[in-house]
Amino acid sequence: MSTTNFSAIADQVKLDILSKTHALENAAKRKEIARNFVSDTITVPTEEMYAYATLATLGDDVYFEPSTAALESHVAQLTGKEAGLFVPSGTASNQIALRTHLKQPPYSVLCDHRSHIHKYEAGGAAFHSGAAVIAVVPSNNHHLTLQDVKDNVILTGNIHFAPTEVVALENTLNGTIIPQDEIVAISEYAHSVGLKTHLDGARIWHVAAETSTPLKELCDPFDSVSLCFSKGLGAPVGSCLVGTKEFIAKARWFRKLFGGGMRQTGILAASAAYALSHNFPQLPRVHALTKRLEAGLEEIGAKILSRAETCMVRLFRLALCDASLNARQIFYDPSTIGVTYDEIAERGEALPESLVLGGSRLVVHIQTSDAAVDDFLATVRQLAKEKKAAGFVKPEGQVNGAVKDVYVRRGKKLAQ
Template identity: 60%
Template sequence: MASDLQQRRESLIVQAKIDVNLANDNEVIIHTVSRSFASDTITVPTKEMYQYALLSSLGDDVYEEPSTIRLQNHVAKLFGKEAALFVSSGSMSNQIALRAHLTQPPHSLLCDVRAHIHCYEAGGAAYHSQAAVTAVMPSNGHHLTAEDVKKHLVVIDDVHFAPTRVIALENTLNGCIFPQEEILAISELAKLHGIRMHLDGARIWHVAAETGTPLAELAEPFDSISCCFSKGLGAPVGSCLIGTKEFIHRARWLRKLFGGAMRQTGILAGSAAYALSNNLQLLPGVHDLTKKLEKGLIDLGCIITSPAETCMVFYDPSPLELSYDEIQERAAQLPDPIKTGGSRLVVHIQTSPQMIDDFLNLLKTLATEKGVELPAKPKRVNGEMDPRDIYVRVSKAKKA
């Protein structure tokens, strides 16, 4: 009997064994990442990041995890707030924030119609917070204004409507920087009506790097802020939710409710800390590379539908008689393939500058094959033409 039990145990042990060590594939993966416009979330941890992360503490974050606590305290101070909470993703951070603010329906959330909270979080505001969403199209095509917000706020005492309880802004949105003066104007409007302000600042690092504005200043108008370490900064996992001590206490409770409480998070906190300490300085170079890509698209005759203010550019290749599917198919067939999606091209800290040149050359080749006459070099004033000027003129032309 004992012998039979031992055999079954040994069989179970053999069946349970698995080898997921695929380190030999990593060089290929790193190269593939360097030639992809898909997103900045695809960046991979470097050996230096992992080496630093291995020095982190080994505590349990449901109780107290020293490295994670140190990261949270540092991030809270960096953003000028009292406390912060490490969570697994930006979507979780946003949804916990909304649920912490929205305690009792009926209530509604106001945001940009293109916002991540509205479009890409699986209807979380309705599911988790029972909130209606007022999704507003910016009248200027770039960012919400105080006037846009004012027109759509629900502040009347009428049983037919769900009152606006939270205004959620995103900075950057589609890679574009939300002007701080407009955020302040919206904040004043929110204060007037007792409405909470939440910032989806997944890529707020880009705003700070491009404008030189301190993170605490960018965060000041908001009651809560979400920032992401895996978008832009290159950490493998993690975001922080930031606010008052009381707010973060409730957020920690909700994180548990959502199933987001984690155990040994030290290695993740270490990776995030390394990314924040070493990769923030790389973002201006990312912005320069994105603007180089934008200039190349303009020179070929493409329409810029959303400008390269930080790490993204949106384009329309129809003037070259090309579709996104054609471009994607041919890019994948290159000797050194390039991964593209649709209209959005994302540049990140591990993007290869060579890919930018290769992509622009591909568009030129495809257009030439179709017999499209490429434009002459655009005329420039004092040797310069601001792509944003082209974006504005194209946008006006399309509206007309």
């Protein structure tokens, strides 16, 4: 039998995660975030958000937590739904929603091929719900249309197919806004043939800010909606799933089943509430800054074929494939000025105050600084100038009726 006294065990258990320079490190991290274009998920709580969060109630959310219940009720009312459920993440919210809608297999979920539900949730629809996914490429290369849905939905009783039971849309998707009249048309059709509709509205806040459309109007066409607090709104954790009282009661059960029941969530709910009050009003500035970033890239010489609509700069590049040119979506393409992503990232990192870049995607968020945008554009402009001085020019040729980019350096043609 061990004779170690308890005080020795307690000494072993002790842990202090705060360094002596903790406050300075946090200040440095906030400064770094202001120059990070990788995603809006990297936003961090401000000191004011922290201070507000410490005032939250101390209930247990598996039973009842007052601050969390107040948040759920507010978001439900804001979106015109009967009830809400606070969950740890957008992925949890989407997957709980699908599992709640889907009753008896076989069945399928129809969505955009680029959607988070399809590409970035680790095959959750198949794992959690046993659902097949019908991933549709929009015919207009922008958003799913009613005709896209009609052309791909499975309504037959043929036993070879998994009938569609849910149509899931995402708004925004990669920063683009689905026209509301298209959403209404898709929803009306889906409901007319007995299907449910779900909205991954992780960034629906951006749609409301850009179009001045009330959240209720944006969410009315859907049976369930997921809204994220930790992306564009800058809260540390959490999403809210909304729907009918019956739907949310069942979703709460699945949240527990999936391991998503949480305890003292008041501090997280308070952070989300702070974000709604103080960070949502910042989104128009985010969109204006994104458009300034896009205009600067265009002025330097980058080819932009799809305008920035909210918080992401989105460019397209024509890729040669099987003797035909097809649009391949990327977020921005510096090859039109002879520059690579790696060159921009390396030059940005080498600045006295580094820029953090993630390759082909540029995301502006509530903590992005004006200076970061200026420094990014100055970096790209300088690289373009150096490439031009080295002999890069860009004539445009036609291939199958579409533009093909060709670079010339010291007389040698390099097809891109």
